[in-house]
Amino acid sequence: MMKFLRSLFIVSSVAASATGHAAAGKQDAKKLRILCLHGFHGSGSILQEQIAQLKSTLSPYAELVFVDTPTLAKNDFGWWHAIQTPDSKDLEDPGVDGGPNTQYKGWDVTRAFLVDTFAKKGPFDGVLGFSQGGALTGLTVGMRAGDGKPTPSHPLTFDFAIEFSGYVATDPNLIPLYEAKDSYNLPSLHVVGLSDMIVSPAHTQALASKFKNSIVIKHDGGHIIASTPEVKTAIKNFLVEAQKKKALNARGSMQMAAKAPEPLKAQVPILKGRTPLTLPLWSKGSAANMKVFFPKEARYGRMAAVVVFPGGAYSTPNGSGSDAAEWIAQQGMVGIKVQYATRGSNESHPQSYNDAARALRMVRSRATEFGIDPDRIALMGFSAGGHLAALVATQPDLIKSVDDDLLGKVSARPNLLILGYPLISFVDGYGPGAYAGSTDNFFGKRNADESQRKLVSSEWHVDGKTPPTFIWTTDDDYLVPSNHSKIFVAALKKAAVPVK
CATH class of the missing domain: 3.40.50.1820 (Alpha/Beta hydrolase fold, catalytic domain)
Structure with a gap:
């Protein structure tokens, strides 16, 4: 029985030591599949370029799946556009700030696209997003079935979230998504640029606060996907833990809405x-x-x-x-x-x-x-x-x-x-x-x-x-x-x- 028990829990020294991390990287466990969501005025190929400096950190553990906003082929460029009146012609607002009349034009199309993408290209273990894609990552978590059983209101299933320079949605119609506490009870990693002039650090911190098990990593840069040593280490530790938990679940041994490891300094x-x-x-x-x-x-x-x-x-x-x-x-x-x-x-x-x-x-x-x-x-x-x-x-x-x-x-x-x-x-x-x-x-x-x-x-x-x-x-x-x-x-x- 003890052998069974130990296989479920992974002795703590292995779980957090450098040796254990190296061993996890050599396992035959299937790589994590991560859906990647680009930013405003972006595309899947642009996000690939933006994240290139993290390729050596991500590739041992994850397969990245890049997609374009569903209306990109029609010369659109955002997952939604924040408008203040139904007939507004101004489509240059990604919706970082807003008021009581803010509406995210295009959200219905984006939501349907996400459901279809999970059905046709999934399953996904996690979701990653940058800027408006980071905000979309937060909303995608709100669409997640916390108990793993999809419903029409919560049709998606995945196990973790990573976002760079994201923000909380300002469309009042979407705020209720953040109230799904079970949906946000998952490991999440949030990367904050302290010099970000497009999405302020406070906005990204506010999004992180919606998650129960959030890890926040800060860097001195601006509105970028940072690749500092601290960010790389945090991402590696996060993915290693997610991969180990995926392996446990694949053996049918244990279902864990488990918390990702804290950065090494905080352990x-x-x-x-x-x-x-x-x-x-x-x-x-x-x-x-x-x-x-x-x-x-x-x-x-x-x-x-x-x-x-x-x-x-x-x-x-x-x-x-x-x-x-x-x-x-x-x-x-x-x-x-x-x-x-x-x-x-x-x-x-x-x-x-x-x-x-x-x-x-x-x-x-x-x-x-x-x-x-x-x-x-x-x-x-x-x-x-x-x-x-x-x-x-x-x-x-x-x-x-x-x-x-x-x-x-x-x-x-x-x-x-x-x-x-x-x-x-x-x-x-x-x-x-x-x-x-x-x-x-x-x-x-x-x-x-x-x-x-x-x-x-x-x-x-x-x-x-x-x-x-x-x-x-x-x-x-x-x-x-x-x-x-x-x-x-x-x-x-x-x-x-x-x-x-």
């Missing part, structure tokens, strides 16, 4: 042999805590993490799997063991759920402090801890604790779910026995009604947002029947969630 320093940390989950009134174990060997950059919920039939949080977090740290990742509410602490649902969700939010919110990549966090649960893990993974906002100051700010959903002989259902096959005793311990009472039990039976709550899952059990398990795992696997497959 976490070397972590070696840090003393384990024991941290309370709540400021008062609870003994629930988590213990964070770090690798003993030196690691560079951000590491993967595995949060562990041990078993114990909800009578104790110290059952099977109690030593898993420390063992995970020995494998080169950060392991976190969670002490959650059980009958042994005179607590029951919903406190056990609140403790579990709080632990995930805390780990993600303190990722920089722990040296963790916040988008490579797995959740591992054993037996009853597997029930709790599946519950959080399928319903990360089931209970909204007023005491959790991270609620609504940080996601409790893991990026990967790992279950060992898990208790899943409080409905299927419910009756006397060890796992029925777990049900009583969970609720703190006997004979909970079926509607209550169904609400916390995860086979009923799997959807497309459930993370990829690795699960194991045995058919001779007399404590938790293997059917629990089997019905969960069936639900995952029905929702097209990768499962092994």
Whole structure:
């Protein structure tokens, strides 16, 4: 199992070290396909010339697909023209600045062209744009299906965005595109020219702020596609990470809306042999805590993490799997063991759920402090801890604790779910026995009604947002029947969630 786990996460030292980057460049993984969008008064061939100085940086990792604005053949030259009145004849405004009456003439044609291009020339892994093409890149992200399932309003799928000297659209009719938060939750790289007199640095920074996982690189030049060493390094690091994630997804192992690596200067320093940390989950009134174990060997950059919920039939949080977090740290990742509410602490649902969700939010919110990549966090649960893990993974906002100051700010959903002989259902096959005793311990009472039990039976709550899952059990398990795992696997497959 550990070999499988490590293959999913890529040990942190490899992920960020120079050696790891070189190795990634030699992989047989298919190159990234990037759709390239030119600027105002530009064309695909002009953009090729503008980006030529970056060819040696881009070509090892990416295939660039250049296209022309759909009306270029009619002597047009922009993806749209900003006008103030419907009958305006002035077509020399790319729409950097605007007012309440601004309209982007030609947007409907451009939008249809993008959808057609993705259908006929795709798939694309990412989109790159310069100037007005950078602004179009931002709008293209707004057309992206954040969950990977295209709809008429969000018909495009891709995984990252790169823009040089872009800006936020000023047509009021297009502003709602930026409100699609899931669409903008993807790795993005933004290159800002501090001397840009055409698209001010503030405009490009404003576009970057629309993205959840943005990296901003500045250079001293103007309205150009810069090729300084800093820009080249940032682009290389960004593409290396995107290529590795594409390779993982191609193996069907993991779906990650993962964050691109930060520039080297901003990465976490070397972590070696840090003393384990024991941290309370709540400021008062609870003994629930988590213990964070770090690798003993030196690691560079951000590491993967595995949060562990041990078993114990909800009578104790110290059952099977109690030593898993420390063992995970020995494998080169950060392991976190969670002490959650059980009958042994005179607590029951919903406190056990609140403790579990709080632990995930805390780990993600303190990722920089722990040296963790916040988008490579797995959740591992054993037996009853597997029930709790599946519950959080399928319903990360089931209970909204007023005491959790991270609620609504940080996601409790893991990026990967790992279950060992898990208790899943409080409905299927419910009756006397060890796992029925777990049900009583969970609720703190006997004979909970079926509607209550169904609400916390995860086979009923799997959807497309459930993370990829690795699960194991045995058919001779007399404590938790293997059917629990089997019905969960069936639900995952029905929702097209990768499962092994």
